[in-house]
Every structure is written in C-alpha cells, then in structure tokens.
Amino acid sequence: MITLSKKLLQKRGETAAGGPVAAGAEPRRRTAMRDRLLTKEVQELHENLPATCSVEFPRPDALHEFVLTVRPDEGYWRRGAFSFGISVGEEYNMSPPEVRCHTRLWHPNIAEDGAVCLSLLRQNSYDGMGWAPTRRLKDVVWGLNSLFTDLLNFDDPLNTEAAEHYALDRDGFERKVSEYVRLYAAR
Template identity: 60%
Template sequence: MESASLLSDVPPITSGWSRRQRLEPKSADYYGVARGASSETEGFLAAQCSSGQTEADHSSAAMLTLASKLKRDDGGKTGRASGASDSTHRVSIRDRLLTKEVSELEAHLPSTCKASFPDEDKLHHFQLAVSPDEGYYQSGRFQFEIDVPEAYNMVPPKVRCLTRIWHPNITENGEICLSLLREHSIDGTGWAPTRTLKDVVWGLNSLFTDLLNFDDPLNIDAAEHHLRDKEDFRNKVQDYVKHYAR
C-alpha cells in the first residue's frame, strides 16, 4: 500500500502528451503568422534578388557598352590601318611605274622641252618647261607643274600652267584643256592606263603647234579674239610672252 501511495504521488508522464501536441494540427492563426512571416521573408529576398539583378544588369550593360566601344575603336584602327596599307600599296605601284616612265621620258624628251625634279626622291612631282620654236608662241618659255596622284595610272596626272598665257586651250589661271588628261572621254581620246608620262609631255608640247585648237576652246575670249583679228591676237600673245614667259 505504501508502494501504491508512493506511485500515486509521482506526476504522470507527459512525454506522450508532448508528442501528441507536436503532432496536432496547427491553428489557422499559426499558419497565418507563418505565412505572413514567409511573405515578408520572400519579399525581402525578392527585393534583394531584384536589387542584385539590377546591379548585375547595370554591370552587364556597362560591360557591353565598353565591349562595343573597344570593338568600334579596334575597328577604326583596323580600318585606318587597312586604309594606310592600301595607300602605301598604291604609292608603291605608282613609284615603280614612274621609275620606268621617267627614264623613258628623259630618253625621248622633245628638244623644245625640259623636265626638272625639285626633289629627286619624289618623281611624282616635277615641272616641265616648253619653249616653242615656231608658231604664235615662239620665243616664249612656258612652265607647267605636273603632279602624279597615288591612283596613277588608273587616273591621269594633274597638270597646271604656271605661266600666264593668252591661249584658246589654257586659261589665264593655268587650267588646261587637253583631251588625254580627261578621265571620262566619250570619243576615246581621254586618259587610259596604257598612256604614260611621255604622252602627257608630248601633248603639252603640241598645244603650241598641232593641238592648238580654236574650235573647242577653254578660253573662249582668246578663241573669239583670234576669230575677229588674227594679227591682233598674235600681238597680244607676244605681249604676254614678253611680260610673263621669258
């Protein structure tokens, strides 16, 4: 009996109750609080993710912008390098042609012409003096400047008369009308890659003789002057020679 009394004083075991308590369904309020906490947590995490994503987007955009700029810069350098290379290549072709053509020109230069090169290393720039020994311009000395462009011989040399002259095919400003110097000529007499410096020099020399053309003038006033009064035209030509072509 004493043992029973002692046992009755022992508190009931509660471990089973605690286990049942843990297993019992939670109330709606509990889940509401849990869900609320979860929503706040999710919102916080979403905000963090969004912020991180925005920063990542900004970083990616910056990297793309930088990459594009570097690509453009590199492309520009490549383009400039390519352009410089093309120009160097054209100059090389021109200079090789001129080395041969200048030698040929000097061997076949008309007796009334003299070529001079201010810089022997620059065959693409030289001057030509023409001293006609007959016709209206006899006793004059007419100076021409000749520049050979990089694209030669696909394009003609650029020629200008440095001496003031009264001529139907040369203006007083030095512009020249010579068919073989035309890039696009419908009659086939214009420039062609088969032409050389020798052709240009012989053409300029002939402007004072065979190619003197009053029917297709560049200086219309000079041509009309010749048509009105040939003797007066001759006198004016000689007057120009005395003042500008000695």
Template identity: 55%
Template sequence: MLTLARKLKKDDAGKAGRSSATSDSAHRVSIRDRLLTKGTQLHSTCKASFPDENKLHHFQLSVSPDEGYYQSGKFQFEVDVPEAYNMVPPKVRCLTRIWHPNITENGEICLSLLREHSIDGTGWAPTRTLKDVVWGLNSLFTDLLNFDDPLNIDAAEHHLRDKLFRNKTKKEKTNSFALNYSKK
C-alpha cells in the same frame, strides 16, 4: 590590269616581315619613281626639273616652242602623278600666265588626254604614258592649238576676230608673260 596601287599593295603584303614603316614608304616611292622614269621621254623643246629629287612623281616641265604663235616663249607646267597612275591621268597645271584658247590664265588646261573620262575616246587610258602627256603639252603650242573648242573663250574669240590683233597680242603676251617668267 595592273595598277601602281595594286602592285604596291602586293609588294607590301609580300614583305610583311619588314619592321620599319620608313623603309616601306621609301620602297613604295622608289617603285613609282622607277615606273615614271621609264615612261618619260622629252621632246627637244621640253625640259623637266625636279624640285625635290626624292619625289620624281612631282616635277615641273618647261616647254619652249620653236614654231607657231608662241615661238620663243617659255612655259612652265607643274605635273603631279597620283598613286593610281596609269589608271588615272597625272594632274597638270600651267604655272606661266598665258593668253591661250586652251589654257586659262589660272593655269587650267584643256587637253583631252588629261581627262579621266572622255566622250570621244581620246581621254586618258591605262596605255597612255607621261611621254604622251609631254607630247600633248608641247603640241598645245603648235598642232593642238584649238580655237573651235576653247577653255579660254575670250582668248579664242580675240584670236579668231582679228589676225593683226592676234599676231600683235601673241607677241606682246609672250614677251610680257613667258619671256619675263624665264628670267625669274
């Protein structure tokens, strides 16, 4: 199986005649970035932004759910695609403080496709793309909202314990965390 790192080494060996290390690193970045742009398609509730347009492998994703518990919120994620991408998953962290059973308040995310190794076979595989990651992050607020296998146990227990509390807390937390974040 071809990996990005192997492709880069092969290209580097083939272009041994190049004299400038800077041009090699620019060439290396451009190959990875071209591969990344092919694999990214955004859902209508998602928007990508690139803090440094020269580093397409490091970007932010904004998810604004249009249904479910977190409707009307705006949640920011930081995505970093490693050099070994397609053999290893991207590193993703939630930047918006959130009360969610599958996301800690520190930004750690429980999403099986982001796991390098998974017992149930739903973890990362070289056939997965950034499109799958975007879909998964978006679905954390709708279809994949999981109270049975939480990362944030307190949030899951609160959600399960009291429906009225769940609806009130969801609205309050979304208003204070996600809506305020989008105004920054």
C-alpha cells in the same frame, strides 16, 4: 585595281578574306605601285623628250612632282618658255596626272589661271582620246608640247575669249600673244 566591292569592304573595315584592314594599307600599296611605275617612266621620259622641252624634279626623291618647261620653236608662242607643274596622284596609272600652267599666257586651250584643256588629261573624253592606263608620262609631255603647234584647238576652247579673239582678229590675237610672251614668258 580598286573596285566597288573593295571600297565597300574597306568602309566596313574588312579585307576580301574577311579579316580587318591594316590602317593605311591600300593607299601605301598604291603609292608604292605608282612610284615603281614612275621610276621606269621617268627614264623613258628622258629618252623621248622633245627637243623643245625640259624637265626638272625639284625634289629628287619625289618623282611624282615635276616641272615641264616648253620652249616652242614655231608658231605664235615661239619666243616663250612655258612652265607646267605636273603632279602624279596615288591612283596613277588609273587616273591622269594633274597639270597646271605656271606661266601666264594668251591661249585658247590654257586659261589665264593655269587650267589646261587637253583630252588625254581627262578621265572621260568626248573625243575618245582621254586618259587610259596605257598612257604614259611621255604622252602627257608630248601632248602639252603639241598644244603650241598641231593640237592647238580653237573649236573647243577653255579660254573662249582667246578663241573668239583669234576668230575676229588674227593680227590682234598675234599681238596679244606676243605681249604676253614679252611680259610673262620671255626666254
């Protein structure tokens, strides 16, 4: 675990034992730890993947970057296929993965530019459901999948325009979602 004292020692070019730091030692060790965790978690992910999701690793040698596709079978977005790019940084499992939606959609918790609002993707969360080292990739996948059903949140939106549209005109909201699905996410 990286602590403030370790960071200060690294800045000064020393180790805890007082000797010089090998160039790039900490990042390389942290990357190796992340990759060991991912090897185990990717296997677990495949075993626990929701029926509405699929994962693709564009580069088999890079488990830290993959694409999740969610195909909801119920709700407003049920006719679409939504692609998310997931990038797991070197600080994983102390920090959450970065997630971007590659598919343009009309959703209160996903901005049109691809930003995603999901508590477990935040280091610190007001609702206490933020990232913790005990979380796994399967939790991220299940959370993203649930954004299309039970985690749909109109009360704390990222895309306020979509949330307001829903509050003022549910039929119009549904038509706009259908239009976006037809234009950008049709299966």
